[in-house]
Amino acid sequence: MDSLPPFNRAALLLDMDGTLVDLAPTPDAVSVAPGLRATLAALRQALSGALAIVTGRPIETVDRLFDDAPGAVAGEHGGAIRHAAGDPIERVDLPSPPSHWLAEADALERSHPGALLERKARGFALHYRAAPDARDALRGALDRLLATGSGFELHPAHMLWEVRPLGADKGSAVAALMQRSPFAGRLPIFIGDDVTDEDGMREARKHGGAGYRVDAVFRDPDGVRSWLRRSADLGDWAPLS
Structure with missing residues (x-):
């Protein structure tokens, strides 16, 4: 220690x-x-x-x-x-996510009851504490989303996936x-x-x-x-x- x-x-x-x-x-x-x-x-x-x-x-x-x-x-x-x-x-000086990413995140929230979208200044998080079965589906969808752009990465935390800018x-x-x-x-x-x-x-x-x-x-x-x-x-x- x-x-x-x-x-x-x-x-x-x-x-x-x-x-x-x-x-x-x-x-x-x-x-x-x-x-x-x-x-x-x-x-x-x-x-x-x-x-x-x-x-x-x-x-x-x-x-x-x-x-x-x-x-x-x-x-x-x-x-x-x-x-x-x-x-x-x-x-x-960091980028904000493209607007169509936020639209897709909104759609993911709606399609997984219990999921919660948290918008941030330069990113967003999808919480699945109330929808634990959605964990892998949300991860897969966000991985595919990030593959369409650059400058952002996906991070796990307590019952959530967070998209935030590199740096x-x-x-x-x-x-x-x-x-x-x-x-x-x-x-x-x-x-x-x-x-x-x-x-x-x-x-x-x-x-x-x-x-x-x-x-x-x-x-x-x-x-x-x-x-x-x-x-x-x-x-x-x-x-x-």
Whole structure:
């Protein structure tokens, strides 16, 4: 297991869905546990501002759920970054999917009852949590769709397939955050729960920090929240086990 960098030299980078908040039947149904905003705000202060949420969701969604508790946010898998609370959102120059792809995604949602299309700024996701039998059919249809164009790739996550542009991943988000104050010169700790977070973990380790999967270390988001709360109370990292 990676060792934790000293608290006064660390930066904390956290995935959202499945890490900070429990997974929900639909993207709009997630909720923030009582006290979590206060815990993040306390950790942000203790880390001299070096705390960020790194997510595939839009920054606006993070703001709605967390207000300014995290300070820095990287949304859309690094396609949009705000380096500190109150800063402007910087957007990477990435393509949007062709309109006929979105029309096809709409048709796939309609043809598989329970499937849910989530539109994003430069991509989209098809959720099949309520239609598990549609998993392979959706994957096949999206593979065929992507074969008709370029500049995009298909990514699996928790009960969904996501189409997003090449060049947008959580590793690039971590790299961008670590270039600027208050993250520059610190050692990043990245915590995430699925394959989309592994790029962020690898990048954190490249910077001399650590990367942890929720299921391997904390069991579930409640375990993550408990560890964060204990760390905030201590003003130092609580034991991981």
